[in-house]
Amino acid sequence: xxxxxxxxxxxxxxxxxxxxxxxxxxxxxxxxxxxxxxxxxxxxxxxxxxxxxxxxxxxxxxxxxxxxxxxxxxxxxxxxxxxxxxxxxxxxxxxxxxxxxxxxxxxxxxxxxxxxxxxxxxxxxxxxxxxxxxxxxxxxxxxxxxxxxxxxxxxxxxxxxxxxxxxxxxxxxxxxxxxxxxxxxxxxxxxxxxxxxxxxxxxxxxxxxxxxxxxxxxxxxxxxxxxxxxxxxxxxxxxxxxxxxxxxxxxxxxxxxxxxxxxxxxxxxxxxxxxxxxxxxxxxxxxxxxxxxxxxxxxxxxxxxxxxxxxxxxxxxxxxxxxxxxxxxxxxxxxxxxxxxxxxxxxxxxxxxxxxxxxxxxxxxxxxxxxxxxxxxxxxxxxxxxxxxxxxxxxxxxxxxxxxxxxxxxxxxxxxxxxxx
Ligand code: GLY
Ligand code: MN
Ligand code: MN
Numbered sequence: 542x543x544x545x546x547x548x549x550x551x552x553x554x555x556x557x558x559x560x561x562x563x564x565x566x567x568x569x570x571x572x573x574x575x576x577x578x579x580x581x582x583x584x585x586x587x588x589x590x591x592x593x594x595x596x597x598x599x600x601x602x603x604x605x606x607x608x609x610x611x612x613x614x615x616x617x618x619x620x621x622x623x624x625x626x627x628x629x630x631x632x633x634x635x636x637x638x639x640x641x642x643x644x645x646x647x648x649x650x651x652x653x654x655x656x657x658x659x660x661x662x663x664x665x666x667x668x669x670x671x672x673x674x675x676x677x678x679x680x681x682x683x684x685x686x687x688x689x690x691x692x693x694x695x696x697x698x699x700x701x702x703x704x705x706x707x708x709x710x711x712x713x714x715x716x717x718x719x720x721x722x723x724x725x726x727x728x729x730x731x732x733x734x735x736x737x738x739x740x741x742x743x744x745x746x747x748x749x750x751x752x753x754x755x756x757x758x759x760x761x762x763x764x765x766x767x768x769x770x771x772x773x774x775x776x777x778x779x780x781x782x783x784x785x786x787x788x789x790x791x792x793x794x795x796x797x798x799x800x801x802x803x804x805x806x807x808x809x810x811x812x813x814x815x816x817x818x819x820x821x822x823x824x825x826x827x828x829x830x831x832x833x834x835x836x837x838x839x840x841x842x843x844x845x846x847x848x849x850x851x852x853x854x855x856x857x858x859x860x861x862x863x864x865x866x867x868x869x870x871x872x873x874x875x876x877x878x879x880x881x882x883x884x885x886x887x888x889x890x891x892x893x894x895x896x897x898x899x900x901x902x903x904x905x906x907x908x909x910x911x912x913x914x915x916x917x918x919x920x921x922x923x924x925x926x927x928x929x930x931x932x933x934x935x936x937x938x939x940x941x942x943x944x945x946x947x948x949x950x951x952x953x954x955x956x957x958x959x960x961x962x
Contacts, residue, residue, distance in 0.1 A: 558742045558775065563735045565778050565819035567872035569664040571732060572615050575725065576625075576634055576665070579613065579688070582721040585627050586686035587678035587707075587862065591700035592621040595894070605779075608893040609689065609722050611820060618652070623665075624673035628681040632666045640670045663707070669740060684708075686718040720900065726922045727890055727899035729906035735819060737891070737910060738942060740777070741819035744825050745945055747771040747816060751786075752960035753830045754886030755810045761786035768814050775814035781895045784814035792828070793918040793925035795885060804831050809839055809924045811916075815895075819827065822895040823913050825943055828927030835950060841926060842917050843950050845877035847925045849915035850948070853887055857932065857939040860904045861912070863888070870915050878907055886913040891931060898928055909934040910942070 579588075592858045595607045606617045613623055616752030627633055641652055655668050679685045685708040689700045708715045729737070747768035756768045765784045772780070787797035792811035799826055804810060813826040828843065835843055852873035855867050870887035872882045890899035891910045899909060910932070917929030928948060932939040947956040 543732045550817070556738075556762075558746070560739065560742065562739055562776055563732075565877050566615060567732055567819070569615075569662055570787050571730075572613065573664040573902070576613055576623075576708075578725055579721060582718065582725075583627055583686050583688075584678075584684075584875055585682055585718070586684040586716055586718075587627065587675065587682040587704075588625040588686040588718075589673055589675055589678075589707075590686050590689055590701050591698065591702055591703075592619055593698070595621065606820075608726070608898065609742070609892055611724070612726050616663070617820075622673050625679035625686075629678065634665045634934050635667045635669060636663050637673055637674065638668060638670050647841055648681065652910040654692060655702065667707055673703070675703050676710045679707040679711035681705075682713065684714045686710075686716045686721075687721055688718050688720060691717075714761065722842055723898040723900060724906070726892060727897065728906040729892060729910055730908070733892070734908075734910075735860065736819040737823060737931075740781075740816050740821050740823045741825070742945075743772055743775050743777045743816040743818060744814075744823050744944075746775050746791075747814060747945060748812065748825065748827055749956075749960055750831055751810075751812050751814070751827070751959045755804060755812075755831055756961070757804055757806045757831055757847060757955070759783060759804055761791070761802050763802070764804070764810070765800050765810070765814070768812070768883045773814040778820065779817035781815040781817045783818055783868040785812065785826075786814070787811040787925065788831070789922055790923045793838065793923075793928075794918040795916075795918070801885060806832050807836065808832075809835070809926065811927050813927065818907055820893055822891055822893065822897070823861055823931060824891050824914075824929060825946060826914060826916075827928045827930065827932070827953065828926045829953065829957055833961070838922070839926070840950055842919065842926045843928075843953075846915050846917055846928050847949065848928065849873040849883075849887075849913050850913050853915070854932065854941070857934070858907075859936065859938070862904050863901045866911075866913075868914075874915060874917065882917045882919060883915060883922065884918060885914075885916065887916050894956070905934045907936050909932055910956060960962060 592610045593607045622637040682730045750767040750771040776907040788810040789808045791797045809830040815823040852880045853869045856869035890897040914929035916952045931942040947953045
């Protein structure tokens with residue numbers, strides 16, 4: 542029985558994704574290289590960053606590590622800290638883990654014992670339990686760099702507070718270096734691209750399931766379940782965000798998440814849902830016709846949104862910035878007569894988080910991954926259209942990462958037809 546189900550699954554999996562999956566976790570050496578880059582950027586100042594839960598929009602329940610902390614450590618555990626102490630003699634990078642708690646561990650699973658193997662796994666100079674002595678590090682360095690987001694004063698992060706208090710207690714100066722992490726995180730390495738590409742292959746399977754199931758009479762929730770089954774059955778490690786299945790007038794609601802309407806003949810269904818792999822997010826939207834064909838009115842809107850994507854892609858040249866691309870999207874939809882129906886930004890950075898960090902003003906770095914997601918929303922006509930793709934910024938322009946998804950109107954109709962055979 543076991544062999545049979547494995548056989549069935551393996552056959553299915555190997556038929557649908559040609560590439561072998563990269564291991565979900567990056568090697569310890571990748572995290573060490575990142576910490577070395579941060580250490581180089583600190584200019585000798587001490588720094589600290591704390592683990593903390595972060596929910597991608599709409600996803601609830603399990604702990605989801607803050608992107609900065611994950612990027613630096615690969616550790617998906619609460620209560621941890623990473624301390625940079627550049628002027629210390631030997632322990633320059635130290636990982637602090639929360640104390641063991643046998644009672645809590647019976648409920649949520651064991652925390653790792655500190656051992657030479659653990660030290661090797663995390664690739665830092667020392668692993669301890671507790672909280673960093675930042676006053677000591679600040680005194681040694683004479684300055685403290687704040688590398689975490691400042692946020693609002695009233696809900697200042699614990700690491701920003703610890704850094705400020707330590708600087709004040711040690712008489713050290715503070716340097717604001719938030720852009721250090723943003724810059725490093727937004728220029729993705731080939732290792733990261735491989736995981737996002739694989740996550741896109743999984744996402745494509747989900748969208749195939751969606752195209753097959755966007756039929757009259759089923760619920761949006763049913764479509765969501767079919768998609769998510771395809772993601773997880775094929776190896777997704779998570780959802781990049783809460784799945785949006787917006788049929789009819791719900792397609793005009795940007796972050797529709799209730800998914801409780803029944804699909805009707807003639808509806809368009811805006812499906813914004815994507816798999817995560819190895820903690821890397823993807824973000825894809827497609828708009829499917831329940832009847833298999835777009836009406837003339839729907840097709841006119843679809844073509845305008847498609848053209849806006851084309852115009853944004855045509856504007857991607859070395860040195861381009863996010864505002865340049867926003868303008869390209871707006872100019873395109875103005876020409877089509879729909880600018881007032883385009884009510885959100887054209888796109889955002891993607892990486893460890895679906896709405897990832899990056900510089901929204903400066904020229905885009907090589908290795909940045911962004912979405913291109915124009916949309917036109919006509920609640921008064923009972924539908925919306927969004928098409929969302931992902932591109933990698935390259936030295937000469939861009940690579941359309943989601944090129945295996947249908948995008949042209951005729952290709953979407955053909956894909957829906959083929960999926961329902
Ligand atoms: N899925 C959320 C977004 O497109 O930004
Ligand atoms: Mn998006
Ligand atoms: Mn999206």
